[in-house]
Amino acid sequence: MKVRVKVVGPLAQFYPAGEGEVELPEGTRAAQLIDVLGLPRFPPPVVVVNGRQAREGTVLQPGDEVSLLWPAGGG
């Protein structure tokens, strides 16, 4: 299946393309994308699926829009 991914803000330094479409096996969990895209785990990236933060066990669906970013922590 295909999902659209976007690596946002400072985290995008580790994924220079910034965004694109990724082919994944059915049943891939949102959190697995961090490794699939080769992103560092410190600080732990937040995975946002269709605008909502993914939780443990959130499974991706074909056509999902996924953002990966560092925790915002401020404002």
Place this chain on the structure above:
Amino acid sequence: MYGYTGKILRVDLTRGEVRKEPLDGNLVRRFLGGTGYASWLLYREVGPHVDPLGPDNKLYFFTGPFTGTMWPQGNRYVVTTRSPLTGIWGEAHAAGHWAPALKFAGYDGLVVEGESPRPVYIFISDERVEIRDAGHLWGKNVHETEDILLDAHGDDCRVASIGPAGENLVLVAAIVNDRDRVAARCGVGAVMGAKRLKAICVRGTGGVEVADRARYPEFCRRMIQKLLDDPIAGTRVVYGTAGLMEIMSDIGRVPTWNLRSGVFPGARRIGGRRLRQEYLIKPRADFACAQRCGRYVEVREGRFRCRTGGPEFETLAALGSRCGVDDLEAVIYAGYLCNVLGLDTIGAGAVISWAMEAWERGLLPRELVGDLDLSWGNAETVVELTRRLAYREGLGDFLASGSLRAARELGPEAEKLVMHVKGMEIAGQEPRGQKSMGLAMATSARGADHLYAFPVLDEGGFDEEIRRVYGPQYMPEMADRLSPVHKGHMVYVNENWAAVVESVGACKYGTMVPPTLGYEEVAEGLALTCGMDFSVADLEKLGERVVNLQRMYNVRLGLRRAHDTLPERLLKEPAPDGPARGHVVELDYMLDEYYRERGWTPDGIPTRERLQELGLPELVRDLEGTG
């Protein structure tokens, strides 16, 4: 008195008198210092009939017991006053080095009273305190003022001053210390300008004595290490707050086009990565800070050439996305102008973006606008209007009393476009994209304010912290920024804690986000620093006491639930795009929960019993007539 100097300085500018008075030990036990102590004095001394720009208003510059110590980021002061922008309880905060200097000179606080007939500055060199002529400084910008004062008194001094904006009584004028650290909000710079006080120049050669000398250094090392080990705090140095711009846009909470939207298509162009790659000179630390979120940046050539501190995320949002500007050099330059002319970048960006929308809708007459092109995204206009605001030229003069007053001259349609609460402009948060922020802005004692409660842990990525700070029973709703559920509790807890943080003189980074240092650490810190025994429960109650005190200041002025509201746009118009698309702020639902948590009436008024329980019996009589 350990942790404190034990003295407050009072300077009466009408009489030209300087007095020193002892810090009141009972008040320290009740309010600690900082915002707590200062708010108590304001409550007692500046009543409902005082004109904020008149001689009877006062400025309370207060440090806390951790200011000037090794406590991580113990560097802050508050300046509390009756705000000329809102007419209610007002306060601004700043970091830097000025507050530690005031303490090293021997003062926990400085109260400025009266009004001088001519421009003056206050010079403090330890015991020596003088009111001096500032004729040669009046009209100078902040950097020039600092340079002249440091030349005259030595560069071991620290300066807090106002620029032309404060002199000209612009109601979004700030007080600036250490060149680029800004006590920005509530128009505190205009209060200083009305008193004709240009600057406060301090040399402090003393120190702060701590109670437990043997254990103190090891304790502070442990606290600093704790912060550096945290993934957020430990890496804050890389992008500073500017790193938030792209993230905030992605989650739909960056104010764009006067809060019409929460998504800014130009976020990347004014984001932290570009700032770092192209303009950063080096990160900057405030006193005793290992996180170093501050920046020094430089635009090397072109018409926006400058070297300055910042810009923070708030500045990027205010003068950038909010006005539709994606020219980073222009935003840096407009932020630089705010620093040197003494303006609140948030207030400046807010009034400009309001003017842009009012112009677009044909509500702002051409004769007021003059030669400016107020189209969204016009970078030149944002820069030029920032300057005119400080000097009250043309449209700048019309906007100088804040967007609400300006809009009222144009009528109800224009007023609907003002993004404010209680007269103060909303900062860099689009609350339809983060419901807790909507509630926080509505209840904050100084009007629209993200920092009073600073409920940021629902922005994403802080599930563990939420479980730890609030309890697992609030998950998962509390961590969902688009859900209004449990946000009343969240804001209640945060306001109390923020009041403690602002009373001890610490920074919110590391205490609120991430919440690495909490009540237990502050209690231990107070024991070792001051020899004072506070339990966690004592401190929680103290924070709540301070919030109720500040609320009562506003209740005494007639404020109620009806004032704890948000602009209609945020309550009724669904967000047009991004992850918050279709959302409005469910304010009433959250307010009900919040008032219940506070033990206030459904109309938002503290009860007699609550005030008694919190140790504020003196305030009970001010409940009379509140229904």
